Amino acid sequence: KEHFKMLVLGGGSGGIAMSARMKRRFGADNVAVVEPAENHYYQPIWTLVGAGAKTLASSGRPTASVVPSGVKWVKSRVQEINPDSNTVVTDDGKEISYEYLIVALGIQLHYEKIKGLPEAFDHPNIGSNYSIQTVEKTWIALQNFKEGNAVFTFPNTPVKCAGAPQKIMYLADSYLRKTGKRENAKIIYNTSLPVLFGVKKYADVLWEIVRSRDIQVNHRQNLIEVRADQREAVFENLDNPGETNVVQYELLHVTPPMGPIQVIKSSSLADEAGWLNVDKESLQHKNYPNVFGIGDCTNLPTAKTAAAVAAQTAILDRTISKVLKNQKPDRKYDGYTSCPLVTSYSTVVLAEFDYTGQPLETFPVNQGKESRIMYHMKADLMPHIYWQGLLKGYWGGPGPYRKLLHLGMK
Numbered sequence: 001k002e003h004f005k006m007l008v009l010g011g012g013s014g015g016i017a018m019s020a021r022m023k024r025r026f027g028a029d030n031v032a033v034v035e036p037a038e039n040h041y042y043q044p045i046w047t048l049v050g051a052g053a054k055t056l057a058s059s060g061r062p063t064a065s066v067v068p069s070g071v072k073w074v075k076s077r078v079q080e081i082n083p084d085s086n087t088v089v090t091d092d093g094k095e096i097s098y099e100y101l102i103v104a105l106g107i108q109l110h111y112e113k114i115k116g117l118p119e120a121f122d123h124p125n126i127g128s129n130y131s132i133q134t135v136e137k138t139w140i141a142l143q144n145f146k147e148g149n150a151v152f153t154f155p156n157t158p159v160k161c162a163g164a165p166q167k168i169m170y171l172a173d174s175y176l177r178k179t180g181k182r183e184n185a186k187i188i189y190n191t192s193l194p195v196l197f198g199v200k201k202y203a204d205v206l207w208e209i210v211r212s213r214d215i216q217v218n219h220r221q222n223l224i225e226v227r228a229d230q231r232e233a234v235f236e237n238l239d240n241p242g243e244t245n246v247v248q249y250e251l252l253h254v255t256p257p258m259g260p261i262q263v264i265k266s267s268s269l270a271d272e273a274g275w276l277n278v279d280k281e282s283l284q285h286k287n288y289p290n291v292f293g294i295g296d297c298t299n300l301p302t303a304k305t306a307a308a309v310a311a312q313t314a315i316l317d318r319t320i321s322k323v324l325k326n327q328k329p330d331r332k333y334d335g336y337t338s339c340p341l342v343t344s345y346s347t348v349v350l351a352e353f354d355y356t357g358q359p360l361e362t363f364p365v366n367q368g369k370e371s372r373i374m375y376h377m378k379a380d381l382m383p384h385i386y387w388q389g390l391l392k393g394y395w396g397g398p399g400p401y402r403k404l405l406h407l408g409m410k
C-alpha cells in the first residue's frame, strides 16, 4: 500500500495548481495526484474552439507535462474515498493512504440524461462546447448552417461557467452576420433559468445585446429530448410540468445537465446534494479536518469557474499552512469568480463578482461594457496565465492586482 503525506484527487485546474503549491510546502516526494486522463485541457478556450477561432489541439497538453516534476502521477480513476481510514481505492485496485487530502474532481457532465443523446451528435448540425468529443462539432454545425433556427440551451442544473451557453450564441450571431446568413436565421436561447445572467449589472448589458441583435430568449425551457432525424428539440416548460414544446432546428448547441461526481456523492464527504462539503471561507472539509476541497466539485456557493479556482488556490494554500501549524485558518475566500462573456469575435464583457453577487471588478474602468481589450485578455493573455501561472502555483487570482489598480481611487 502506498502512502503520501499529501494526496490530490483530480489533475484538472485545481488539482494541478494545488499539486504545484503542495510540492513547495511538502517536497515533491510527499505529494501524489490521481488523474486518469492522458491529456489536460484548458476548457475556457473551448468557447472559441466551437466558434472556429482557436483549435482544439491548442487547448490541450499531456498530463505528464503539467504534473509538477517529482510529484507522483497515479494514472488511475478514484473509485472509493474512505475518509474514516484516510484511504482511497482506485479502479485498478490500488489502495493509497494519506495524511492530508485535497479533492479536486470537477463536475460530471450528463449528456445521457437527455433522450436521444449522445447518439444525436453523429448528425452534422448539433454540437456542444462542453466536451472534447463534441466541441469541434459546434464549429462544423455553424459552417453547415444555411437557414432556419439556431437553438442554444441551458440545462436545469448547476453548470460550470454559466456564461458559456450564451457566449457561443453571440459568436454564432457574429459568424452568421459575417457570412451573410443572418437574415435567414432565427436565433433562439432556451434557458431553464428565470434570468439571463445571475448578476444584474451584467444581465442588463446582455439584455441590450440580445435585443439589438434580434435574439429570442425563452425562460424556463429545459431540453429533455433531441430527435436528430427530424431535427427536433423537445423542451419542457418548468413552470408548467408536463407541457412540452417542440422546436425545429437547423443548428443545435447543447449545454448538458451537470451534477456532482459519483465517487464524492457516494462517500461521507458529500453534503445532501452530493457536493464536497467544505467551509466556504477556509475550504477545509466541515467534518474531516485533514480533507480540503477546491473547484467545481465543492458546495462553495459561487459560480463554478477556473477564475474561482485561481482565487481558491491562494486561500487553500494559506489554510493548509495554518492547519499544519495547528493554527486556525485566517484568510477568507470571498467567493470571487469571473466569467469573460464573449459577445463577438472581438469583444468581451468581463463579469467579476463574489458571494454577495455584487460586481468585484479588477480594472478601474466600468466592465459592464463590451471591450476589445478584454477580448484579447480572454483569447491571448489568459491561456498564458493559466499554463504558466495557475498550473505552476503562482497565479492566485487577480485580487492583489485589483487592490493595486484601485489605489487612490474610490
Ligand code: FAD
Pocket (backbone or CB within 6 Å): 009, 010, 011, 012, 013, 014, 015, 034, 035, 036, 037, 042, 043, 044, 045, 046, 047, 076, 077, 078, 079, 104, 105, 106, 107, 129, 130, 131, 160, 161, 164, 261, 263, 294, 295, 296, 297, 304, 305, 306, 307, 308, 309, 338, 339, 340
Ligand atoms: P476540472 O478542471 O474539470 O478537473 C477535474 C479533473 O478530475 C479532471 O481532470 C478529471 O479527469 C478528473 N476526474 C474526474 N473524476 C475522477 C476520478 N474518479 N478519479 C480521478 N480523477 C477524476 N472558467 C473560467 O474561469 N472562465 C471561462 O471563460 C470558462 N469558460 C468555460 C467554457 C467551457 C466550454 C467549459 C467547459 C468550462 C469553462 N470554464 C471557464 C470552467 C473551468 O474550465 C472549470 O471551472 C475549471 O476547469 C474547474 O476546475 P476543477 O479543477 O474544479 O475541475
Ligand code: UQ1
Pocket (backbone or CB within 6 Å): 044, 306, 307, 308, 310, 338, 339, 340, 362, 382, 385, 386, 390, 395, 397, 398
Ligand atoms: C482568471 O484568473 C482565470 O483563471 C486563470 C480565468 O480562467 C480562464 C479567467 O477567465 C479570468 C477572467 C481570471 C481573472 C483574471 C483577470 C486578469 C481579471
